[in-house]
Amino acid sequence: MRSRGITWLIIGAAVVSLFLTIPPWISSVWRVKLMQAFSPLLACERHVLALPSAARTAWHERGRLATENQALRGKVAELSRDLRDLRDLKDENNRLRSLLNFKEKSAYALMPAEVIGRDTHQWNNSILIDKGIRDGVRNEMVVVCETGVVGKVIETAPSISTVLLLLSAQSKLGGIVEKTREMGIVEGTLFHALRLIYLPRQAAAKKGDRVLTSGLGGVYPKGLLIGVCTGVYEGENGLYSCADVLPGADFSRLEEVFVLIPRMEGGDITR
Amino acid sequence: MRALLGIFILILAASAQSSGALVFSRMHVGVDFLLVCCICCALLAGEGAVLAVAVCAGLFKDALSSDVAGHSVAVFVAISLMICVIRSRLWVIHWSAQAGCAFAGTLCAWMLYNLLAKAWGQPLEWAIGAVVSRACVNACIAPPLFRIWLAVVR
Numbered sequence: 001m002r003s004r005g006i007t008w009l010i011i012g013a014a015v016v017s018l019f020l021t022i023p024p025w026i027s028s029v030w031r032v033k034l035m036q037a038f039s040p041l042l043a044c045e046r047h048v049l050a051l052p053s054a055a056r057t058a059w060h061e062r063g064r065l066a067t068e069n070q071a072l073r074g075k076v077a078e079l080s081r082d083l084r085d086l087r088d089l090k091d092e093n094n095r096l097r098s099l100l101n102f103k104e105k106s107a108y109a110l111m112p113a114e115v116i117g118r119d120t121h122q123w124n125n126s127i128l129i130d131k132g133i134r135d136g137v138r139n140e141m142v143v144v145c146e147t148g149v150v151g152k153v154i155e156t157a158p159s160i161s162t163v164l165l166l167l168s169a170q171s172k173l174g175g176i177v178e179k180t181r182e183m184g185i186v187e188g189t190l191f192h193a194l195r196l197i198y199l200p201r202q203a204a205a206k207k208g209d210r211v212l213t214s215g216l217g218g219v220y221p222k223g224l225l226i227g228v229c230t231g232v233y234e235g236e237n238g239l240y241s242c243a244d245v246l247p248g249a250d251f252s253r254l255e256e257v258f259v260l261i262p263r264m265e266g267g268d269i270t271r
Numbered sequence: 272m273r274a275l276l277g278i279f280i281l282i283l284a285a286s287a288q289s290s291g292a293l294v295f296s297r298m299h300v301g302v303d304f305l306l307v308c309c310i311c312c313a314l315l316a317g318e319g320a321v322l323a324v325a326v327c328a329g330l331f332k333d334a335l336s337s338d339v340a341g342h343s344v345a346v347f348v349a350i351s352l353m354i355c356v357i358r359s360r361l362w363v364i365h366w367s368a369q370a371g372c373a374f375a376g377t378l379c380a381w382m383l384y385n386l387l388a389k390a391w392g393q394p395l396e397w398a399i400g401a402v403v404s405r406a407c408v409n410a411c412i413a414p415p416l417f418r419i420w421l422a423v424v425r
Contacts, residue, residue: 005356008318012352015326019341019348020387027333027340034334038286045290117289119336120305121384122396123296126337128289154337164337169394190396252296 032157035128039160042116043130108221110258111135113143116160124167124190124251126151131259132159140219142260148225148248149173149213150257161259166194166226167251174214175226175245177205183214186226186245192252194227194245203241205232211245221260276423277312277324284308285331301405303377305332307413309347310376311420313354314363320424325351339391346383350376366414373413377406 058065117128131137133156143150143163151171155162164171167188175186175196184199196211209229215222227247235242284304295302305328312324329344336343354372361368381402385395396402 004318008322008355009352012322012348015322016345016348019326019329019344022341024340030330031334031340034330038282038289038331038335041282041286042290045286049290049294115293117286117335118292118296119338120285120288120292120303120332121336121338121343123292123301128335162337168337170337190394190398252293255293 028155032155035155035160035162036132036157039116039128039130039132039157042128042160043114046114046116107263108260109263110144111137111261113137113161113257113259115254115257122168122190124165124188124192125170126154126165126168127163127254127257129161129163129257129259130159132157132161134158136261137161137259141262142220142224143257144224144260145249145254145257147250148227149220150249150251150254152219153259163257165251166247166249167192173220173226174216175211176214177203177229177243178210178212180204180209183216184240184243186211192247193230194247196229196243196245197235197240199232199235199241199243201234201239201241203232203243205229205241205243207231211243273423274320274323277320277420278327280419280423281305281308281324281327281331285328285335288332289335299404300408301401302408302412303380303405304412304416305329305343306347306350306376306380307373307409307416308420309351310354310372311369311413311417312424313351314358314361314369314372314417315420315424318352318355321351321355322348339387339393342384342387342391345387346380349383350379353379366417369413369417370410374406374410377409378402 111131113129113131115127116130119125119127129143137153137156139153139156141153143152149166151163151165151168153161154164165188166173166186167190169188169190171188173186174183176183177199180203182199182203182205184196186194186196189195199205207229211226211229213220213222213224213226225248227245230244230246232241232243288302288304309325309328313321316324325347326344329347332343332347333340354376361372363369381396388395
């Protein structure tokens with residue numbers, strides 16, 4: 001009985017050492033395959049989980065929704081008219097731009113993606129989105145939401161990708177204080193806050209200042225909102241200053257995000 | 272058939288852990304269905320089945336996280352085999368043994384993850400409050416999950 005237990009412990013130790021010594025390229029292959037296998041189930045579960053809250057909202061707001069619906073119909077008609085006018089203006093603008101040989105202003109296209117899962121070990125480490133290689137998503141692409149930077153893609157499968165969140169302790173990116181133009185490194189803390197380190201010792205940044213991506217490092221484009229300074233203090237050994245940053249994105253409520261897809265010359269999206 | 276059923280439960284647990292995370296995080300609780308599945312299986316099944324379940328659960332957890340691949344397999348195998356060794360001294364059918372194992376197993380898992388993270392030069396998780404709350408939640412879900420695994424193993 002005792003020797004049987006020891007045998008199994010030895011087998012267990014062998015299995016553990018086998019998995020801990022797998023080369024990264026092999027582990028990456030099975031990881032991508034498993035991620036892809038899980039993607040339909042995750043998408044399905046996400047819709048199932050959203051059902052109760054949708055039903056509750058519909059039940060509570062059925063009266064108000066009827067009146068709001070009527071008002072919105074009028075608004076839609078009005079906006080459709082405006083949209084037609086704007087399309088005409090856009091066409092005209094494009095014609096004039098091509099005449100002047102102007103290039104497309106934005107170097108990125110926004111691809112909407114749904115969050116279908118979160119990291120199974122540390123929830124604030126990463127998220128899973130329902131777009132992958134088939135949709136043109138590649139590693140190191142930046143992910144944003146309406147209120148700020150979310151993170152970057154670190155693993156891609158055909159129809160699902162893993163996004164490393166800014167909150168992750170593994171995440172580091174160049175940040176710049178918008179007003180004072182002081183640069184530092186923004187790092188995650190795994191909690192709902194970020195830290196801007198390596199600011200100059202006599203940093204002029206103060207509470208309420210916006211922190212943007214500096215564009216250094218080559219992954220995150222310059223000028224995206226990271227968050228807002230909530231306090232500046234002296235760093236370790238007094239060699240530099242640090243600032244706590246409240247992220248612009250609400251990581252506890254992330255449901256839809258956008259992947260920044262770089263455009264090729266001529267405005268095409270890279271695939 | 273039982274093996275397929277076991278894998279199906281693990282797949283459900285992994286996807287529930289990933290897609291349900293948003294709901295759990297709003298409730299400010301942490302939960303690890305896969306670890307509790309391994310612990311329940313370790314209380315019931317033979318060593319071979321326990322090892323297979325731990326490897327599968329670890330692979331699923333690693334696939335849906337951004338951690339170093341293989342860490343969860345190592346942690347789950349170690350904890351499952353530890354429970355296999357001590358289970359003859361436990362009254363495994365009683366809910367307190369299941370809950371106690373889940374609580375202690377979660378704390379051990381946290382220590383092992385931190386040991387591996389230290390060895391691999393990864394950032395450590397020091398939020399002991401969050402770990403204890405996760406251990407409590409895991410202890411609460413262990414008895415019902417044990418019933419499910421009991422039905423599978425039988």
